[in-house]
Amino acid sequence: EKGTYDHYMLKEIDEQPGVLRKIIEAYSTEEGTLDIAPMIKQAFKQADRLYIIAAGTSYHASLIGKEYFEKLAGLPVEVHISSEFGYNIPLLSKNPLFLFITQSGETADSRQVLVKIKALGYPSITMTNVPGSTLSREADHTLLLYAGPEIAVASTKAYTAQLAVLAITAHAIGGGAQMIDLKKELALTANAIQTLTDMKEEIAKIARELLTDKRNAFFIGRALDYYVSLEGALKLKEISYIQAEGFAGGELKHGTIALIEEGTPVIALATQPSVSPNIRSNVKEVLARGAHACIISMEGNSETDDRLILPYVHPLLTPLVAVIPLQLLSYYESLHRGCDVDKPRNLAKSVTVE
Numbered sequence: 373e374k375g376t377y378d379h380y381m382l383k384e385i386d387e388q389p390g391v392l393r394k395i396i397e398a399y400s401t402e403e404g405t406l407d408i409a410p411m412i413k414q415a416f417k418q419a420d421r422l423y424i425i426a427a428g429t430s431y432h433a434s435l436i437g438k439e440y441f442e443k444l445a446g447l448p449v450e451v452h453i454s455s456e457f458g459y460n461i462p463l464l465s466k467n468p469l470f471l472f473i474t475q476s477g478e479t480a481d482s483r484q485v486l487v488k489i490k491a492l493g494y495p496s497i498t499m500t501n502v503p504g505s506t507l508s509r510e511a512d513h514t515l516l517l518y519a520g521p522e523i524a525v526a527s528t529k530a531y532t533a534q535l536a537v538l539a540i541t542a543h544a545i546g547g548g549a550q551m552i553d554l555k556k557e558l559a560l561t562a563n564a565i566q567t568l569t570d571m572k573e574e575i576a577k578i579a580r581e582l583l584t585d586k587r588n589a590f591f592i593g594r595a596l597d598y599y600v601s602l603e604g605a606l607k608l609k610e611i612s613y614i615q616a617e618g619f620a621g622g623e624l625k626h627g628t629i630a631l632i633e634e635g636t637p638v639i640a641l642a643t644q645p646s647v648s649p650n651i652r653s654n655v656k657e658v659l660a661r662g663a664h665a666c667i668i669s670m671e672g673n674s675e676t677d678d679r680l681i682l683p684y685v686h687p688l689l690t691p692l693v694a695v696i697p698l699q700l701l702s703y704y705e706s707l708h709r710g711c712d713v714d715k716p717r718n719l720a721k722s723v724t725v726e
């Protein structure tokens with residue numbers, strides 16, 4: 373039910389703090405820590421490499437998941453687009469484990485990979501929002517997202533849920549170089565998301581300043597921010613039909629900067645302390661070519677001209693917060709253009725053809 377909302381998408385954006393709190397609860401143990409089922413942990417411990425298979429927004433979440441597994445669990449990861457992997461299986465490690473990330477659990481491109489790797493005898497886990505879905509039934513194990521039904525075609529709360537469950541899983545396996553009090557940091561992240569969903573008017577204003585009458589837009593970032601910029605661009609394309617590209621900040625100058633002209637919108641994410649000076653210098657490069665830049669940074673790592681400063685969260689968890697203004701920018705621009713927010717043209721909620 374939409375209740376007082378005009379669109380499911382906005383309702384689902386607003387549900388994100390609650391979803392995150394529900395995930396924390398669902399994965400909490402009696403001892404008050406976060407954990408996953410022992411059998412799933414065992415499957416991870418036996419693997420020498422994790423292969424994450426996904427499509428669309430779930431693929432974008434997977435790229436961030438790779439960082440979590442490598443940093444928190446010391447497990448090497450490859451991330452693959454399901455429609456590519458299935459028809460061109462790369463050289464695999466000795467003991468691979470396959471993780472399928474799929475909100476719906478019905479995506480045909482991902483399922484065909486599952487069918488193939490099962491035939492090869494490899495172990496599999498599906499991370500999904502839908503218990504009893506095809507990929508959940510067919511994989512050896514399931515990790516649930518607890519995001520509640522997602523009705524709007526453009527995925528929002530399932531993405532942040534995927535990031536949270538990926539962090540919890542990687543943290544539960546443990547043994548990586550980085551340590552984090554994940555339960556505490558995720559709770560703070562839920563509050564930070566709440567703060568942003570309460571800033572709708574400001575974000576709607578940014579959408580009007582930046583995107584009104586624009587044909588194209590660029591999202592740039594480095595490290596984790598790069599992956600979030602891919603998701604920001606996809607959201608804008610899907611629901612407002614603006615041609616958008618997510619780009620690694622440092623890669624722009626190797627060609628794509630040729631597209632920057634007077635007034636081209638460039639949304640730069642600068643939440644990562646380790647690459648903050650680098651992304652800021654990329655912003656200077658596009659400003660010098662006439663771009664209209666909008667820097668989104670984070671408390672503790674901001675400068676005076678930044679257009680939006682996100683509440684501070686642990687540097688590994690910034691994607692859960694940085695994506696919120698990007699979801700809202702797309703929503704308000706879609707609304708402003710009179711597009712069908714919840715049911716964009718040419719798209720279906722679950723893609724059951726290959």
Ligand code: F6R
Pocket residue numbers: 427428429430431473474475476477478479482525526527528606610722723
């Ligand atoms: C984007 C979107 C799609 C899906 C993709 C995979 O907003 O909804 O890109 O993420 O079709 O779907 P699932 O996660 O159900 O496998």
